[in-house]
Amino acid sequence: MARKKKTLVKLLFFGVVTATLYAGLFINEPIVKTLCARGGLYALFPVLTAFVFSFAHGNFTNYFWQTLGIEAKKKTTELTTYDRPVERKEVRTQLRA
Amino acid sequence: MIELTSNFVDLNWMNVMYLFFVGLVGGLVSGFIGSGGAFVLTPGMMSMGVPGLVAVASNMCHKFPKALVGAIKRAKFGQVDVKLGLVMGVSAEAGVLLGAHIQEYIKKSFGDVGSNLYVSVAFVIVLGIVGTYVLLDAMKTKDNERENKNEEITKIAKWVQSVNIPGTMVYFKSLGTKVSVLFTIPLGFATGMLAATIAVGGFLGVPSMMYILGAPAIMSSATELVIAFVMGMGGTFKYAMSEFVDIRLAMIILAGSLFGVQLGAIGTTYVKDYMIKIVMGVIMLIVLVSRGLMIPVYLGQLGVITPLSDATVTILKTVSFAIMLIALLTGALIICVALFKGLSAERKLQKIIATSSVTVK
Numbered sequence: 001m002a003r004k005k006k007t008l009v010k011l012l013f014f015g016v017v018t019a020t021l022y023a024g025l026f027i028n029e030p031i032v033k034t035l036c037a038r039g040g041l042y043a044l045f046p047v048l049t050a051f052v053f054s055f056a057h058g059n060f061t062n063y064f065w066q067t068l069g070i071e072a073k074k075k076t077t078e079l080t081t082y083d084r085p086v087e088r089k090e091v092r093t094q095l096r097a
Numbered sequence: 098m099i100e101l102t103s104n105f106v107d108l109n110w111m112n113v114m115y116l117f118f119v120g121l122v123g124g125l126v127s128g129f130i131g132s133g134g135a136f137v138l139t140p141g142m143m144s145m146g147v148p149g150l151v152a153v154a155s156n157m158c159h160k161f162p163k164a165l166v167g168a169i170k171r172a173k174f175g176q177v178d179v180k181l182g183l184v185m186g187v188s189a190e191a192g193v194l195l196g197a198h199i200q201e202y203i204k205k206s207f208g209d210v211g212s213n214l215y216v217s218v219a220f221v222i223v224l225g226i227v228g229t230y231v232l233l234d235a236m237k238t239k240d241n242e243r244e245n246k247n248e249e250i251t252k253i254a255k256w257v258q259s260v261n262i263p264g265t266m267v268y269f270k271s272l273g274t275k276v277s278v279l280f281t282i283p284l285g286f287a288t289g290m291l292a293a294t295i296a297v298g299g300f301l302g303v304p305s306m307m308y309i310l311g312a313p314a315i316m317s318s319a320t321e322l323v324i325a326f327v328m329g330m331g332g333t334f335k336y337a338m339s340e341f342v343d344i345r346l347a348m349i350i351l352a353g354s355l356f357g358v359q360l361g362a363i364g365t366t367y368v369k370d371y372m373i374k375i376v377m378g379v380i381m382l383i384v385l386v387s388r389g390l391m392i393p394v395y396l397g398q399l400g401v402i403t404p405l406s407d408a409t410v411t412i413l414k415t416v417s418f419a420i421m422l423i424a425l426l427t428g429a430l431i432i433c434v435a436l437f438k439g440l441s442a443e444r445k446l447q448k449i450i451a452t453s454s455v456t457v458k
Contacts, residue, residue, distance in 0.1 A: 025348060033105050036337070036344050043337030046158055046344040047330065053348055054162030054355065061355045062170070065363065070436075072174055073366040073443055 004067075011063035017056045025049075105343045106146050116142070116346065117353040119425075120159070124354025126428040128167050128361025130303065130318050130377045135160060135296035138350060149209065151343055154336035156296060158347035161329025163354050168322035170362040176315050178271035181306070182323025184278060185285035189298060189328045192289020194335075200293060207399065214395035219294050220388035227304050228381030234308075235374035254311030271312040271320060284309060285324065292328055299325065300381065314370040318377075357429075364432045367439025376431050383424035390417040 025032055035045045065071070106112075123138055135156050142152035171177050204212045241249065250258075257280050258272065266275040284305040292298030299321045306317035336342050365373065390413050397404035405413070 022348070022352070025345065029345065032344060036342055037105070037340045039338055039340040043334050043342075046337045046342040046347065047334055049344050050158055050162045050333070050347060050351070053351060054166055057352060057355050058162070058166035058169075058359075061359050064356070065359055070360065070363060070440065072363050073439065074447075 007063050007066050011060065011067050014056055014060035014063060018053075018060045021053055021056055105151065105345070108345060108349075112145055113349055115145070116349045120350035120353030121357045122353075122425045122429045123350070124163060124357025125361045125432055126357075126376070126380065126425055127163065127354065128170075128358035129364050129428070129432045130299070130361075130373055130380070139296050142346060147343070147346065149212075150336075150341050151346075153296060154333070154341035155343045155346040156350070157329050157336060158333040158342045158344065159350040159354065161326050161333055163351060163358050164322045164325035164329060166355060167358045167362050168319065168326060170359060171319040171322065171365070174319075174362075174366055176319035176365070177323060178269055178312065178316055178320045179323060180267070181269045181271055181281065181310075181312070182320045183327065184267070184281050185288065185302065185306075185320075186324040186327025188282040188285030189289030189292065189302070189324050190331045192286040192291075192298075193293045193328055193332050194289075195286075196290040196293025197335075199290075210395050210398040214392065214399060216295055217388045217391050217395060219291070221385055221392065223291065223295070223300055224381045224385035224388075227300055228378050228385060230308070231304055231374050231381065232378030235371045235378055238314075238371035238374060239369075250311035251308045253309055257309060258311055269310075269312075271306070271316040272310055276310060280310065288324060289328055292325075293332075298328060303377070314373050315365055318365070318373055360436065361432060364436040364439075367443070368435045372431075372435055376428050379431070380424050380428045383427065384421060387417045387420035387424065390420070 035042055038045075119138055123135070138156050138159075139149075139152045142155065143149055147155070168177055168182070172179070200212060200215075203215050207214075258274050258276055260277055260280075262277040262279055265277040265279050267278050267281075268275045284302070288298040288302035288305065291301045299318075302321045302324055303314075303317045306312045306320060307314055312320065333342060393402065394405060394410050394413050396402045397410075
């Protein structure tokens with residue numbers, strides 16, 4: 001339960017950050033367009049923007065799927081199948097010549 | 098100021114929603130097979146009136162952070178071979194530069210139609226060969242799974258792994274053995290050249306890691322994300338220096354595709370290896386048909402054959418674009434079904450574990 005609450009808090013945090021970033025991008029559209037069209041060293045602007053957005057939005061989408069309960073397959077499943085038949089070797093009396 | 102921003106289109110809500118949706122589906126496929134998405138996004142953006150070069154550049158800008166997020170996610174599942182990704186990524190970067198020069202040369206000599214024809218023919222040839230091979234191999238792998246056999250590596254991969262060239266041997270964890278970098282460099286280079294040509298280097302990168310180097314399908318598709326990151330970041334910087342990156346377009350696609358790429362990456366943990374191959378093969382062959390339909394249009398425009406009527410051109414363009422969307426949606430559907438089947442099976446199993454008295458390590 002505590003884990004769920006933590007995920008929800010993180011989801012909300014990154015959700016707000018992502019929404020703010022996107023709002024900032026589109027509210028300041030003329031400036032953004034001009035910065036993109038400057039070229040030269042201003043090329044760092046789109047590269048850094050992409051990094052910042054992907055960090056915030058990437059985390060948001062991660063917690064989004066986690067909150068919905070869509071997570072990667074857990075390793076424990078493999079362990080249970082592995083534990084059962086493989087390690088139980090058949091013991092037979094063997095003939096020794 | 099007006100002159101500076103003339104490369105960039107005005108965005109309305111319809112355009113934004115459309116880009117978000119295409120990004121979402123593209124991302125889903127991308128996270129699952131380690132490539133794809135870009136081949137529908139570039140023409141998708143162009144159909145909105147975005148100039149071709151801006152579409153390619155913005156596409157690249159959305160791809161590299163997406164690839165990074167996907168790579169980190171799949172690295173947590175132990176699927177990424179960072180060393181192989183970086184080695185191939187650097188040579189892919191060189192391939193991108195040469196590919197871009199070839200594109201420029203064709204555009205100068207034959208105009209936009211020439212470059213469209215070049216892109217379409219490359220799609221048909223590459224997808225025809227690789228798509229068929231991947232699909233045939235998927236069937237073989239499926240049979241092996243039924244008989245509980247491990248994924249076998251090809252004869253070529255066995256030979257590549259057996260060659261010892263002193264001073265060039267590097268250990269790669271995805272291969273579980275040492276391989277000469279002299280083999281990985283041309284593969285990375287070709288991947289980069291294809292990425293610069295048709296925007297999807299993974300169509301060559303993933304199968305080459307699987308069939309020529311001998312990496313498992315799951316690790317190949319995950320490692321491709323590292324290559325895409327290295328290639329994409331270098332390419333974005335290069336294009337941004339020439340003022341071709343529209344960050345607004347890139348970030349809208351990113352918004353949709355990050356949802357998709359994570360779901361696709363989660364999906365890989367629930368499916369058998371052959372499933373990734375089937376999805377990849379099916380998408381490749383459907384896209385092949387889509388691009389193939391456009392070849393007569395470009396040949397007519399170049400004057401190689403009698404030009405087609407305007408009505409025929411419109412029909413072919415619409416059908417081609419629709420088929421491309423169908424390719425992505427088919428892939429997305431296969432992934433979603435596999436994912437939700439796997440999820441419900443996992444939940445049932447977890448319930449049994451929770452209720453039984455057996456303790457699990």
